[in-house]
Amino acid sequence: MKNLTPFDPVPLRAHFPALQLEVGGETAIYLDGPGGTQVPQSVIDAMSSYWQHGGSNSGGPFLTSRYTDDITNAARAAMMDFYNARRPEEIVFGQNMTSLNFSLSRALARTWQPGDEIIVTRLDHDANISPWLLAAQDSGAVVRWLDFDPTDCTLRLDLLPDLLNEKTRLLTITYAANAVGSITNVRRAVELAHAAGAIVLVDSVHFAPHGLIDVQALDCDFLISSAYKYFGPHTGILYGKYELLDELMAYKVRPAPAKPAGKWETGTQSFESLAGVTAAVDYIASIGGKASTRREQLVQAMRQIKAHEMALSQRFLSGAVQVPGLRVYGITDVEQLAERTPTFAVSVEGLSAEAVATKLGEQGIFVWHGHYYAVAVMERLGLLDEGGLVRIGFVHYNTFEEVDRVLHAITQLK
Ligand SMILES: Cc1ncc(COP(=O)(O)O)c(C=O)c1O
Structure with a gap:
């Protein structure tokens, strides 16, 4: 793919067939990225070419099986670059984040004693809460909750020292909140x-x-993501420090490898998805233009993506204050845009979240409503039984014009 710098979403959008969709004669606006992004043609091609080539299960002494192993190794190398892991064995593929987290929670809970403590946060998606609540229940561990500030929906890391003690075995924490966009200072945590x-x-x-x-x-020690949130297929990817992946007992069948990463990869992987994972990482890297390594391209790409997304956020927030009855949750101070993703949970006075999403949807503007599995967030905000909020989520392929269009559409809602 050609050098796409300096950042401009318009030529990038041409790589995404789905972004050409029209509803009622207007180009559709995808603001549902936090629920899953669209994919570029290169990802579609990589996935279909896996099948066209002739696929097979892994580990066999023949052409198509070796091809599958090459695809898997390439995806591991791509994710190693994406996460900056030390070695390929630290990259574990699985069905999705939720399934990987359940496997890991079961393995970790075996090492806990009754009375041990774990910490979860109220800012997390439930996929990073329920697996741990259940693991604590199974092992007799005590669960402690780290709160967030309901005024700006930022995590109260200042309260973390009071929750930690010599019995704490695990802190499980979100890097950014899928409901309201707040970014956590993970390094400090x-x-x-x-x-x-x-x-x-x-x-x-x-x-x-x-x-x-x-x-x-x-x-x-561990980090998980899902490629369908970053322009790739529906596959989850776990990073774990090698020593931990090696020493923990994974739930696996007997002939499966005894060593990472294989010991954590249950059953047969979606190899066509792994082909797509590599293509997704390569797509993001291509935004960074020329550099000596793919990792360096990713560094450059993310710098540009962040700058563009902060500009989208600024445009959205400065427009949102002009819209009567529109309330934005989370960080709204434009000086703090680096501390949030361009994901906005909003309410519109006099209309339910569902009604807003439905009316926007009729105009080809795709937004989510409800709790988006951020059950604890909505509970804390007192909105769980009120139908939650509307989530307007931008990613790098969104444009300023789309920001203006969604704000204008909201002003016209009745
Ligand atoms: C922050 C966050 N964590 C976890 C998940 C669950 O991911 P998956 O669908 O891969 O299980 C999601 C999905 O929306 C999410 O947004």
């Missing part, structure tokens, strides 16, 4: 948790399309 002897798992599903992930700089 890891420092605090490690000082108390706890390990840290990071849910980076919502963060991943919006910023650079560097597991070495974060020093987190």
